[in-house]
Amino acid sequence: MNDKRPKTEETSAAMGEGEALENRREEFDTSAAVCEPEDQTKLMEVILDVENLKRAYKKVVKNGGAPGVDGLTTDDLKAYLAVNWNRIRKELLSGTYKPKPVKRVEIPKPGGGTRKLGIPTVLDRFIQQAIHQVLQSRWDKTFSEYSFGFRPGRSAHQAVEQAREYIRAGHRYVVDLDLEKFFDRVNHDILMDRVAKRVTDKRLLKVLRAYLNAGILENGLVQATEEGVPQGGPLSPLLSNLMLDELDRELENRKLHYVRYADDCNIYVASERAGQRVMESITNFLSKRLRLRVNKEKSAVGKPSKRRFLGFSFALGVEPKIRLADQSKERFKRRIRELTRPTKGRSLEQVIRGTRRYLIGWHGYFRLCQTPSVFTHLDQWIRRRLRCYLWRQWRRGRTRYRELTKRGVLPRTAAAVAGSPKGPWRLSKSPPLAHAIPNEFLYALGLPRLGSAA
Numbered sequence: 001m002n003d004k005r006p007k008t009e010e011t012s013a014a015m016g017e018g019e020a021l022e023n024r025r026e027e028f029d030t031s032a033a034v035c036e037p038e039d040q041t042k043l044m045e046v047i048l049d050v051e052n053l054k055r056a057y058k059k060v061v062k063n064g065g066a067p068g069v070d071g072l073t074t075d076d077l078k079a080y081l082a083v084n085w086n087r088i089r090k091e092l093l094s095g096t097y098k099p100k101p102v103k104r105v106e107i108p109k110p111g112g113g114t115r116k117l118g119i120p121t122v123l124d125r126f127i128q129q130a131i132h133q134v135l136q137s138r139w140d141k142t143f144s145e146y147s148f149g150f151r152p153g154r155s156a157h158q159a160v161e162q163a164r165e166y167i168r169a170g171h172r173y174v175v176d177l178d179l180e181k182f183f184d185r186v187n188h189d190i191l192m193d194r195v196a197k198r199v200t201d202k203r204l205l206k207v208l209r210a211y212l213n214a215g216i217l218e219n220g221l222v223q224a225t226e227e228g229v230p231q232g233g234p235l236s237p238l239l240s241n242l243m244l245d246e247l248d249r250e251l252e253n254r255k256l257h258y259v260r261y262a263d264d265c266n267i268y269v270a271s272e273r274a275g276q277r278v279m280e281s282i283t284n285f286l287s288k289r290l291r292l293r294v295n296k297e298k299s300a301v302g303k304p305s306k307r308r309f310l311g312f313s314f315a316l317g318v319e320p321k322i323r324l325a326d327q328s329k330e331r332f333k334r335r336i337r338e339l340t341r342p343t344k345g346r347s348l349e350q351v352i353r354g355t356r357r358y359l360i361g362w363h364g365y366f367r368l369c370q371t372p373s374v375f376t377h378l379d380q381w382i383r384r385r386l387r388c389y390l391w392r393q394w395r396r397g398r399t400r401y402r403e404l405t406k407r408g409v410l411p412r413t414a415a416a417v418a419g420s421p422k423g424p425w426r427l428s429k430s431p432p433l434a435h436a437i438p439n440e441f442l443y444a445l446g447l448p449r450l451g452s453a454a
Helices: 007-014 040-047 050-063 074-094 122-142 156-168 188-196 202-212 235-253 272-289 326-339 348-366 373-394 397-406 411-418 431-436 439-444
Strands: 102-108 114-119 173-178 216-218 221-223 257-261 264-269 300-302 312-315 321-324
Touching: 040 074, 040 122, 040 202, 050 074, 050 122, 074 122, 074 202, 122 202, 122 235, 156 257, 156 264, 156 312, 156 321, 173 272, 188 202, 188 235, 235 257, 235 264, 235 272, 264 272, 272 300, 321 326, 326 348, 326 373, 348 373, 373 397, 373 431, 373 439, 397 411, 397 431, 411 431
Parallel strands: 102 216
Antiparallel strands: 102 114, 173 264, 173 300, 216 221, 257 264, 312 321
16 A cells, blocks of 8 residues: 555644644543443443543543534533533433534645545544443454554554564565545444444444434534545544454455555465455445545556555565665655745754654654665765855855864865855765765764664
């Protein structure tokens, strides 16, 4: 499947949590699982348990985020609940609660284009989180061990490691499945049928259906939602895992070697011919059983070294290695160019400070790579970008000559470099600039190192 970061990260950014760690996984609080009720028809009472609500409130406030269609912020939530909770609780217990429409927000995709998110009101995020905590504690233990997305104690790194194990075992071809607009095209009837097999509390079923049909506010108009699970609320990841759990079971029944992270699913086989057969049969299964479409342009059967999974690829050999996908490297460089583009009024220290958070977050995710030379190369490239930035700031020949000599460059050499007709990017690689702006100087300003020895 094409390189996609977990959607929760993008959701976090859209909801105002700041630029999140580039590929940080979202964790869900299931630290205090609620006991199973004796009467399964009273699940709503478990959801409305005071301790469960306290945990949901803390989680929503901690996550922060932008307000929904009603303008209510997380700072307003406590006062709002103090006045309105008794009424809301009665509506939830009777199954008559009506959530507000979600607010449509578009955020850029890493590879271009935009992704549509739906931001619920802070009240609905609170209620969804309370529901999520109870259902997650019950459902998660029934999900496949090869499903890694949006689950406590599981991560994208574990998914990539599992993929490497398949390759090491001799499954040297991958069926790379890309589900076309999965979150926008989930069939509500099929999803609620799967929910009803696990939930017998009719009030909870009504509330869950109400969330699916709440509608979307876009361009001042509320549009009905007849399909899809809008990304942006706490329930979306759990419901998407439930929907695709049937795909997991089908793959396991066929004894196929697969790994899934949300709607990213890779199946590892021994030959290209086997891969083509699997691609055709699973495409038919998804279409007929779940009414989901496979994006034929982005899906393919190929060598793992030519495909990418969660931003990574693989170097094949006796001992396969996890490496950075080419597209991830290009995306990284594009982002660094944006962060270090020439801007008046910004010192080099300010540029490094603005770049530092992205670099730390990016490396925190891609540290899994087993080809350290790529980090060494990127470190060198970043330092060159910063030297280029400072060289542009000096602008005039006199200023450049003065700064070079002040930093220990011989006058004759400084004069030749300051008067050179070569552009800033070419000169940024020259020994005089490396001498004048050494690595240690950049590190002292707070520049992180991606490699262990840059």
